[in-house]
Amino acid sequence: xxxxxxxxxxxxxxxxxxxxxxxxxxxxxxxxxxxxxxxxxxxxxxxxxxxxxxxxxxxxxxxxxxxxxxxxxxxxxxxxxxxxxxxxxxxxxxxxxxxxxxxxxxxxxxxxxxxxxxxxxxxxxxxxxxxxxxxxxxxxxxxxxxxxxxxxxxxxxxxxxxxxxxxxxxxxxxxxxxxxxxxxxxxxxxxxxxxxxxxxxxxxxxxxxxxxxxxxxxxxxxxxxxxxxxxxxxxxxxxxxxxxxxxxxxxxxxxxxxxxxxxxxxxxxxxxxxxxxxxxxxxxxxxxxxxxxxxxxxxxxxxxxxxxxxxxxxxxxx
Numbered sequence: 318x319x320x321x322x323x324x325x326x327x328x329x330x331x332x333x334x335x336x337x338x339x340x341x342x343x344x345x346x347x348x349x350x351x352x353x354x355x356x357x358x359x360x361x362x363x364x365x366x367x368x369x370x371x372x373x374x375x376x377x378x379x380x381x382x383x384x385x386x387x388x389x390x391x392x393x394x395x396x397x398x399x400x401x402x403x404x405x406x407x408x409x410x411x412x413x414x415x416x417x418x419x420x421x422x423x424x425x426x427x428x429x430x431x432x433x434x435x436x437x438x439x440x441x442x443x444x445x446x447x448x449x450x451x452x453x454x455x456x457x458x459x460x461x462x463x464x465x466x467x468x469x470x471x472x473x474x475x476x477x478x479x480x481x482x483x484x485x486x487x488x489x490x491x492x493x494x495x496x497x498x499x500x501x502x503x504x505x506x507x508x509x510x511x512x513x514x515x516x517x518x519x520x521x522x523x524x525x526x527x528x529x530x531x532x533x534x535x536x537x538x539x540x541x542x543x544x545x546x547x548x549x550x551x552x553x554x555x556x557x558x559x560x561x562x563x564x565x566x567x568x569x570x571x572x573x574x575x576x577x578x579x580x581x582x583x584x585x586x587x588x589x590x591x592x593x594x595x596x597x598x599x600x601x602x603x604x605x606x607x608x609x610x611x612x613x614x615x616x617x618x619x620x621x622x623x624x625x626x627x628x629x630x631x632x633x634x635x
Contacts, residue, residue, distance in 0.1 A: 339599045341426065342614050345433025346597045351558045352444040353437070355510040356586050357623065361402065361594040369592050371398045373623060376503065400621035402594045406439050407615035408432040414608045429599070432614040436597060441560045443620045445512060447589045448562060448582040451628040457568030463630035466517070466581060469494030473564065473632040475577065480566045484578035484632040487517045489526050495583050495629045496551060502626040508586040509553045514561035514579040517633050518547060521555070553583075564632050578635050584628030592619045 361369060373396040380389035410428055449455065454462035463473040467485030469492070477483035492511075499509065513521070521527045527550060547557050563576035595617035602611045 341429035342433045342599045343597055345430040346437050347433075349434045349437035350441060351556055351560070352441040352512060353591055355512075355554075355556070356444060356589040356591060359590060359592045360596075361592050362596060364594070367402050369400045369402065369619065371400060371590060371621075371623065372396070373398050398590075398621055398623050400590060400592050400619045402592060402617060402619035404443060404619060405595075405615065405617045406436060407613055408435050409611065409613040411604065411607060412610045412612060414610075417610065428612060429614075432599070432612075433597070436614060436616055438560055440591070440616070440618065440620075441558065442562075444589055444591060445558070445560060445562050445580075445582060447620060447622050448580060448584070448628055448630045450622045450625070451582075451584070451588070451630055452626060454630075455568070456570045458563070458565040458570065458572045458574070459568045460564040460578075460580060460630055460632055463564070463580065463632050464491070464495070466491050466631040466633035469498075469631060473578075473630075475564065475566045480577070482564065482566070482577045482632070484564070484634050487513070487520045487581060487631065487633050489524050491631055492550065492583075495631060496553070498629050499583065499585065499627070504585045504624075504627050505587075506552060509584065510586070511550065511553050511555045511581065511583045512558055512561055513555065513581045514633070515557055515559055516579060516635075517561075517581055518557040520633075521550075526550075562630075563635065576635055578632045581631040581633060582628060583631070585624070588622065588624050588627030590621055590623050592621075594618060 359369065359371075375393040375395055377391045377393070380391075382388065408431075412428075416424075449457065449460060452462040454460065459475045460473050461475075465471045465473050465483055465485045466487040468488065468490055471483070474483050527548070546554050548555050562580040562582070563572070564578040564580055565572060565574040565576050567574035593616070595615070597614065597616045599612065599614040601613075603609075604611050
């Protein structure tokens with residue numbers, strides 16, 4: 318005997334099926350990452366502990382082989398970098414039942430996009446601020462080991478011009494000088510990146526060398542346009558980010574004081590590392606005492622510098 322067609326389907330049972338937040342927030346998170354996609358990323362998911370020890374080997378050199386002699390043995394005490402997993406950030410909203418009943422379904426899409434953006438911005442910011450450590454720098458906001466964007470040679474001085482700094486607009490000469498610094502440090506060409514603030518993108522658009530096809534490349538010629546990438550300069554991807562770091566006249570950390578400049582960061586993917594212990598996730602829980610649903614997205618991670626001379630900071634006007 319036929320059972321009929323009155324089946325319980327996803328349509329008739331729609332009110333009993335929980336909304337799916339995780340896929341939406343993961344997509345938004347990945348879409349908004351810039352710096353995290355450019356450096357070494359390590360997964361520590363499912364593992365216990367609060368510190369990751371990363372071996373940093375020392376480069377060896379070739380030895381001449383003389384006839385009838387043994388080979389020259391190379392031995393070095395290899396270094397190690399410790400990265401603390403100490404950054405736990407969350408994004409939460411309590412959505413009351415009346416809002417759930419009356420609001421458009423697009424509200425959920427906004428919240429998941431906003432959560433993904435907020436967490437991606439936090440991670441990118443922590444990575445970009447590692448540029449303060451490059452070339453023997455410190456965690457402070459002064460960028461004492463950076464150079465100015467005008468020539469790539471003059472040291473940034475936050476005390477100049479009555480503590481407004483001596484930052485200057487990015488030039489082609491500074492870009493080439495910074496590339497040379499990486500070359501002189503034997504930093505591989507493959508895997509380099511250049512992160513700039515929006516103001517420096519405006520400057521680059523006025524440089525003939527940047528707008529020439531020879532450097533930017535023709536549309537469809539193989540240039541990869543990824544999360545903020547605006548072109549390719551001297552074989553290096555250029556990424557614009559409003560999350561580019563700021564320099565101030567104070568060395569305090571976390572940052573305090575008024576920003577007096579912005580920072581461009583040129584480096585190699587092996588300069589910094591991101592270790593994820595809890596990847597981006599979302600959870601919902603009904604809170605009867607509030608007659609609402611608590612939505613929380615969070616992530617647990619750590620960042621650290623791997624190679625001190627693998628990145629260079631250029632300071633430009635704010």
